[in-house]
Amino acid sequence: MKISIIGTGYVGLVTGLCLSEIGHDVICVDKEISKIKKINNCVPIIHENGITRLLKKNINKNFIATNNLSKAVKNSSISIIAVGTPFRNNKIDIKYVKIAAKQIGRAIKEKKEFHVIVVKSTVVPGTTDKIIKKIVEKESGMKVGLDFGLSMNPEFLREGEAVNDFMYPDRIIIGSSDVQTERILVKMYNLFKGVKIIKTNNQTAELIKYTSNSLLASLISFSNEISNLSERIGGIDIKDVMNGIYYDKRISPFIGSNKRVFPPIISYLESGCGFGGSCFPKDVKALISQGEMFNLDMSLLKAVININENQPKKMIDILKRNFKSLENIKVAILGLAFKPETNDVRESPSLKVIKNLNKYNVSINAYDPVAKNEAKKNITNKKITYKNNLKAAIKNVDAILIMTKWREFSDIPNIIKKNNPDVLIIDGRRIIKPSTVSNYVGIGLS
Numbered sequence: 001m002k003i004s005i006i007g008t009g010y011v012g013l014v015t016g017l018c019l020s021e022i023g024h025d026v027i028c029v030d031k032e033i034s035k036i037k038k039i040n041n042c043v044p045i046i047h048e049n050g051i052t053r054l055l056k057k058n059i060n061k062n063f064i065a066t067n068n069l070s071k072a073v074k075n076s077s078i079s080i081i082a083v084g085t086p087f088r089n090n091k092i093d094i095k096y097v098k099i100a101a102k103q104i105g106r107a108i109k110e111k112k113e114f115h116v117i118v119v120k121s122t123v124v125p126g127t128t129d130k131i132i133k134k135i136v137e138k139e140s141g142m143k144v145g146l147d148f149g150l151s152m153n154p155e156f157l158r159e160g161e162a163v164n165d166f167m168y169p170d171r172i173i174i175g176s177s178d179v180q181t182e183r184i185l186v187k188m189y190n191l192f193k194g195v196k197i198i199k200t201n202n203q204t205a206e207l208i209k210y211t212s213n214s215l216l217a218s219l220i221s222f223s224n225e226i227s228n229l230s231e232r233i234g235g236i237d238i239k240d241v242m243n244g245i246y247y248d249k250r251i252s253p254f255i256g257s258n259k260r261v262f263p264p265i266i267s268y269l270e271s272g273c274g275f276g277g278s279c280f281p282k283d284v285k286a287l288i289s290q291g292e293m294f295n296l297d298m299s300l301l302k303a304v305i306n307i308n309e310n311q312p313k314k315m316i317d318i319l320k321r322n323f324k325s326l327e328n329i330k331v332a333i334l335g336l337a338f339k340p341e342t343n344d345v346r347e348s349p350s351l352k353v354i355k356n357l358n359k360y361n362v363s364i365n366a367y368d369p370v371a372k373n374e375a376k377k378n379i380t381n382k383k384i385t386y387k388n389n390l391k392a393a394i395k396n397v398d399a400i401l402i403m404t405k406w407r408e409f410s411d412i413p414n415i416i417k418k419n420n421p422d423v424l425i426i427d428g429r430r431i432i433k434p435s436t437v438s439n440y441v442g443i444g445l446s
């Protein structure tokens, strides 16, 4: 099938490359010429495992990038909207989705054959059927269900794992305005044999997406609430508490007489210095603001956000408890993105801590294996040095703050043994075994 994709972020570019990988003819559209040039020259514009291989394999065969949206839409039968939906002024900003819908509407005006418009961007329930539908019908003079179809087909791609998540989906949710559109979407995904396809209406598909992210975020904040309590009680390690929960057979069921399955979701039942990223914070807040539009208090999701916003501050509190003054200390901040294997620093707890440390005039050695350049664009601290490796970052510092779970950070006990064995380690991700170092404080351990 011929598919045009509007937006070349981690969702648009990964979706485009993976759809071309399974045999579709894909044209990715972006308004930024610089991005188009890089993509067409196989230069990855996002940090995603597997992108470069797919670019080299498919570019100029059945994948190409362009900034000519109209031509791309006219030369395709499906157009996927995968542009950003940032959270601004206490609500989700869908202006980029509306612009894309308007341009697609204009482009299909002359078309004779049925065109399917897919909303893959995360939009609140009702957006596709009420707002996007109206824009496309107005711009094209066409009728949804007759001349064009509307589908809401959410993505469940984790940054850093997006190619893998697309190529090995756990579910495919297809919201649609009509049967013809649903059939076309099912056909687009028909190479994914045996994957559960859930067919529904557009607003249900929109809410499934938000509910999915809100559930995962709630598990993290739930764990952090219990972690904060266990610290106050004393003599408890939250890791032991949660380990006791993981063995609930309704969470980790037995298979056969003595084997059990520990589902990946239990890794979200983990306390730490907070969740971040371009999805969880924005999606939970968007759902809260939509609930409030219906006069619902959304108290649980508000608590999820409140708890999360306090977690990065705990890293500073622990520093303040261990040093009379922060004025002349030097700390290593390990992990700048919101999680490992990505360079995305949006809503990163690490950047919140760095900004907070600026108030205390603390010197910082900052290190992240892949996010240094992105982080630099978002940090104004004067007393910060960006280090290129872990050893350099933790040399001659008074404290080490572990902010993301990069595997290499578990080597810290060996590295400090020789020249800085008593350095304070503040473990925001609980990756270091406390008994392997002499001066350790971990979130959720008191």
Ligand code: UDX
Binding pocket: 155, 156, 157, 158, 159, 160, 213, 216, 220, 267, 268, 269, 270, 274, 275, 276, 277, 278, 279, 280, 338, 339
């Ligand atoms: C998330 C959803 O997982 C994905 O399905 C959706 O499409 C987009 O939003 P993403 O934000 O990229 O993906 O990454 P994810 O790995 O889920 O991390 C989100 C937050 O959860 C991070 O702050 C991370 O630290 C935390 N996390 C992640 C955990 O606490 N435990 C984990 O096992 C993984």
